[in-house]
Amino acid sequence: MTTPATAVTPLTTGDAEFLIDRARSAAEAAGVAVAVSVLDAGGHLLAFRRDDRAVLIAGETSTRKAYTALQLDAPTAGLVDAVQPGALFHTLPTALDRPLLFIAGGVPVHRDGRLVGALGVGGGAPEQDHSFADAAVRAIEG
Template sequence: MSGTTRTAVAPLTTEDAELLLAAARTAAGAAGVPVSVTVLDAGGHLLAFRRDDRAVLISGETSTRKAFTALQLDAPTADLVDAVQPGGLFHTLPTALDRPLLFIAGGVPVHREGRLVGAVGVGGGAPAQDHAFAAAALAALAG
């Protein structure tokens, strides 16, 4: 082992998760888009979830899968869409694993001090809208 010491980074708290959820919902509300928002911790465990009354039912599942995908690959799902197209680096990944991956924009990883601490997923709007709402949540957390 090297002599490098890694300092602990504070995990996402429930308070952080509520802030992320509220900020994404505020951005979506301002755009008039009913959404579902999922916040996961670094282990992929659910910290917060909310589906607006008028959001399409499947948005709950898509928001969770987007968050999980962003977490597992440590990248915004918007940046991964081309990778699963025929000939792309991850073309077979969505069907190769028995995991809930979804390569549609709207999932973003959450970092603290350069370390991955969780992810946010938004579903219910157009992919670009969902990505913008998730990005607004990150901006609110960064503060």
């Protein structure tokens, strides 16, 4: 007899706004203007915010970083080496017609051990974007 799967509460728009606020607070404390995107488990945009001073491309990169973290269920910071020439996923960025971006700043969001969405931050140096995203996700995952 199999045990039925326990339902996991999906990310809400309230959760998405919380994540954005946490990531932006971390970025503001560092003096960095960013864009932040939050996707649900299906890859749909739940919330987005771009600071007035953030470079325009930050909006696109934040969404692509979130999408990549969601699809691979891994922080993009840990995937950068995997797409270098000769590495395991070298052809992945061009093999799919999807907006994957292997630059630090995307982090998956889990609830009760299950993937429920992802957060992406763009606008700072990759290591900064990762730290802002990671701080926000740690705050919501507890």
